[in-house]
Amino acid sequence: MNFQTTETIQRLWESFLQEQLAGLPPEQRDAAATQFEQRLSELLAKNGSDSDAGFFDMLGLGPQGAVGFDKIGYAYIKPDFDDSIVPSQLHAAAELYYIYQHERMKIFEVVETLLRLFRLGKMRIQRGPGARGLYLLEKWRPLRYTRQDRMVAYRRAFNYGTMQAPAGAIVNRNFHRQMVGFMVALGQYFRDLLIGEVIRGGQLIEQRPFGSVATVQRIGLDLRYALDRSSYGNIFALAMETGHYLIQVLKLLDAPDIKKAFDANTKWDVVEIVSNRYLGGVAEPSQRAKMAESGRRILQFIADNDFKTAIDPILFQSVVRPMGAHAEAWVAAYRMTPEGRGFPGVTPALRSVLGVPQPVGA
Known part of the structure; x- marks a missing residue:
């Protein structure tokens, strides 16, 4: 998924989240909000998983040749510092x-x-x-x-x-x-x-x-x-x-x-x-x-x-x-x-x- 599409999804996600939470009883909102946050993180990580293809598109070496920024894949950098322990x-x-x-x-x-x-x-x-x-x-x-x-x-x-x-x-x-x-x-x-x-x-x-x-x-x-x-x-x-x-x-x-x-x-x-x-x-x-x-x-x-x-x-x-x-x-x-x-x-x-x-x- 390219950067422009991902940016649009992130912008619309907040509006969708507010609409969904507004329709839930107050006692259910906290649990639902946590689940929505986890789901968004999973989607962003999945969309940015093909980092090599995005890198080659940036260099103009991908199958489409030189493309604009709007067609380059979303650069999702996975936060893994806290997991790097023995x-x-x-x-x-x-x-x-x-x-x-x-x-x-x-x-x-x-x-x-x-x-x-x-x-x-x-x-x-x-x-x-x-x-x-x-x-x-x-x-x-x-x-x-x-x-x-x-x-x-x-x-x-x-x-x-x-x-x-x-x-x-x-x-x-x-x-x-x-x-x-x-x-x-x-x-x-x-x-x-x-x-x-x-x-x-x-x-x-x-x-x-x-x-x-x-x-x-x-x-x-x-x-x-x-x-x-x-x-x-x-x-x-x-x-x-x-x-x-x-x-x-x-x-x-x-x-x-x-x-x-x-x-x-x-x-x-x-x-x-x-x-x-x-x-x-x-x-x-x-x-x-x-x-x-x-x-x-x-x-x-x-x-x-x-x-x-x-x-x-x-x-x-x-x-x-x-x-x-x-x-x-x-x-x-x-x-x-x-x-x-x-x-x-x-x-x-x-x-x-x-x-x-x-x-x-x-």
């Missing part, structure tokens, strides 16, 4: 974030301490499942990625830690700012939605939340893009291997003979006792566990969501609703950690991420 890298980054929070909980240090105590005969275990597990860990050393390797990975993907990044490697310097921004944007969205439901008397009246869908989508896309750029290389392999190792050591810490050796009831008691006795203190296990769980789920959601601009707000609300609880839980836990105690609050944090100046005197 999902496996993003899922690996989500797992790496979960592993990082357990690194901050000193899980790996606790296991190394248990191995040392077992080797030196300073822990009263000998034949139980815990002793057997420590023997196998010491014999095979299944985790080939050292602490230094993991610290470099955290620095590259999240800009966490003080380890020097390798020369030439891309470091995701804005990760934490964007992560906090996405969490507070989701929190603000559902807080505004709740206020809207209270004011309007119910969640179905007018079918429109007060929260901004665009804000959540924009920060989510930025976070996804930055993670994709910085999580290449060995991040996938490291997250896979370290994740399996973490599963096994958590089972090991729950072994009855190890718990008995420290007079502990659960594996987390073992982590706390060993951390306090040998590692200089415990490291916020309750907060870190919740940040690991909710942070990983949010990053998985970001990896799998396409954040379409024209999505129906009510559909978006239904899809993202389970994430609202994770976002609020993450923010609540984050505020109790050393780095989160200076958290300014949801609204100031969101203003900072969006680049909106703070009010004078704030």
Whole structure:
């Protein structure tokens, strides 16, 4: 279809859309408008699919020779920037974030301490499942990625830690700012939605939340893009291997003979006792566990969501609703950690991420 015909269709489409929506009941207009918008996008993409023919017509090399602009095919450029990601890298980054929070909980240090105590005969275990597990860990050393390797990975993907990044490697310097921004944007969205439901008397009246869908989508896309750029290389392999190792050591810490050796009831008691006795203190296990769980789920959601601009707000609300609880839980836990105690609050944090100046005197 040539450019002139396509331009005429686009101009007439708006008039057609207004006529059709005017004849529908108000409660059906939002859904119909979304469907019309999707249909228009499909038609434009289909009409502009033969881009090679249009290019040759521009050069005068097509079957018709040199033609006027009115006979050249419509140049539809498909927006595909937001789709140009590697999902496996993003899922690996989500797992790496979960592993990082357990690194901050000193899980790996606790296991190394248990191995040392077992080797030196300073822990009263000998034949139980815990002793057997420590023997196998010491014999095979299944985790080939050292602490230094993991610290470099955290620095590259999240800009966490003080380890020097390798020369030439891309470091995701804005990760934490964007992560906090996405969490507070989701929190603000559902807080505004709740206020809207209270004011309007119910969640179905007018079918429109007060929260901004665009804000959540924009920060989510930025976070996804930055993670994709910085999580290449060995991040996938490291997250896979370290994740399996973490599963096994958590089972090991729950072994009855190890718990008995420290007079502990659960594996987390073992982590706390060993951390306090040998590692200089415990490291916020309750907060870190919740940040690991909710942070990983949010990053998985970001990896799998396409954040379409024209999505129906009510559909978006239904899809993202389970994430609202994770976002609020993450923010609540984050505020109790050393780095989160200076958290300014949801609204100031969101203003900072969006680049909106703070009010004078704030």
